[in-house]
Amino acid sequence: xxxxxxxxxxxxxxxxxxxxxxxxxxxxxxxxxxxxxxxxxxxxxxxxxxxxxxxxxxxxxxxxxxxxxxxxxxxxxxxxxxxxxxxxxxxxxxxxxxxxxxxxxxxxxxxxxxxxxxxxxxxxxxxxxxxxxxxxxxxxxxxxxxxxxxxxxxxxxxxxxxxxxxxxxxxxxxxxxxxxxxxxxxxxxxxxxxxxxxxxxxxxxxxxxxxxxxxxxxxxxxxxxxxxxxxxxxxxxxxxxxxxxxxxxxxxxxxxxxxxxxxxxxxxxxxxxxxxxxxxxxxxxxxxxxxxxxxxxxxxxxxxxxxxxxxxxxxxxxxxxxxxxxxxxxxxxxxxxxxxxxxxxxxxxxxxxxxxxxxxxxxxxxxxxxxxxxxxxxxxxxxxxxx
Numbered sequence: 001x002x003x004x005x006x007x008x009x010x011x012x013x014x015x016x017x018x019x020x021x022x023x024x025x026x027x028x029x030x031x032x033x034x035x036x037x038x039x040x041x042x043x044x045x046x047x048x049x050x051x052x053x054x055x056x057x058x059x060x061x062x063x064x065x066x067x068x069x070x071x072x073x074x075x076x077x078x079x080x081x082x083x084x085x086x087x088x089x090x091x092x093x094x095x096x097x098x099x100x101x102x103x104x105x106x107x108x109x110x111x112x113x114x115x116x117x118x119x120x121x122x123x124x125x126x127x128x129x130x131x132x133x134x135x136x137x138x139x140x141x142x143x144x145x146x147x148x149x150x151x152x153x154x155x156x157x158x159x160x161x162x163x164x165x166x167x168x169x170x171x172x173x174x175x176x177x178x179x180x181x182x183x184x185x186x187x188x189x190x191x192x193x194x195x196x197x198x199x200x201x202x203x204x205x206x207x208x209x210x211x212x213x214x215x216x217x218x219x220x221x222x223x224x225x226x227x228x229x230x231x232x233x234x235x236x237x238x239x240x241x242x243x244x245x246x247x248x249x250x251x252x253x254x255x256x257x258x259x260x261x262x263x264x265x266x267x268x269x270x271x272x273x274x275x276x277x278x279x280x281x282x283x284x285x286x287x288x289x290x291x292x293x294x295x296x297x298x299x300x301x302x303x304x305x306x307x308x309x310x311x312x313x314x315x316x317x318x319x320x321x322x323x324x325x326x327x328x329x330x331x332x333x334x335x336x337x338x339x340x341x342x343x344x345x346x347x348x349x350x351x352x353x354x355x356x357x358x359x360x361x362x363x364x365x366x367x368x369x370x371x372x373x374x375x376x377x378x379x380x381x382x383x384x385x386x387x
Contacts, residue, residue: 070366070368072371075374076105076110080111103198108151108157112127119198123161158194159182166179167186199212208256209256211289215260221272240281243284259289265278288332291370292337293337311352312357334364356380
């Protein structure tokens, strides 16, 4: 009998040592039919117990900006370069009034030299912006509203330095557990605290608002990989817990907290297998920015053959669904990210204006423009286009 337990111990140790790192995120296309297939898998956990895992899976109010945010995304490198002067001029000479500036990018690097101990320990500091405080004072003097963008759970820098914080994945094809080298485990409170400290530091530097991005699990819908959660709770429960925690943890700073979500969350029920349930999140935070880029929707969504070529229809339909889910919640702001980049086809001034018209025709007053290189179509945001 003792020999039997000895062999079981050896097998268990070998299984644990066989956990492999992997980068699991898939290229995303919003597809109503494919993003959240209903699949269940059974496998044995470390104790040999048979488990079944399925892919399907309260509110603190903060101050809201009294004006209508109309902004652009600015990378840390752009914010710290001479090109920032051109972006400031763009905002000053158009209907724009806001900049969303990277504090922590999707690789996990910071845009400045942070004093947060963990950031120093893992080598996350980058001097993209040499003097962030001076930059923010300059923007404030020009009445430009500033939002600090923080990528939360997609963080390769922290994941590689702290494998214990990596997200665990189950490979249903090979029946093995792996670790993701680029994603953190959303259930780990040490990850929460790290990002809260960065948010508090951003406010101390002079930012007017905190925006959390990548508050989700990786998109794995068409993969054999499954992101595991402790106690087999739903992914959305952990994402919701982080959002609630962050709002409460930053409440004493009296700054708005906003979050970014996938565009299709406004339409689908559930959490899309990534932990983002739009309706549930709208009960926890007062500003949500769905990324309703038409190029990210698959053919046939909303009965539109080519969504990329129908920017008005895509944005209108997705945000109309969002309004229905919010159901008139008082003080709540839907502030979508709109597309000012070309992916499937070349986007022009008319395409960008079509998206903005869709937003404002629904009675929404706020929007943000996204371009990964922070280069924008100036003519689309000239004052003469707006009332």
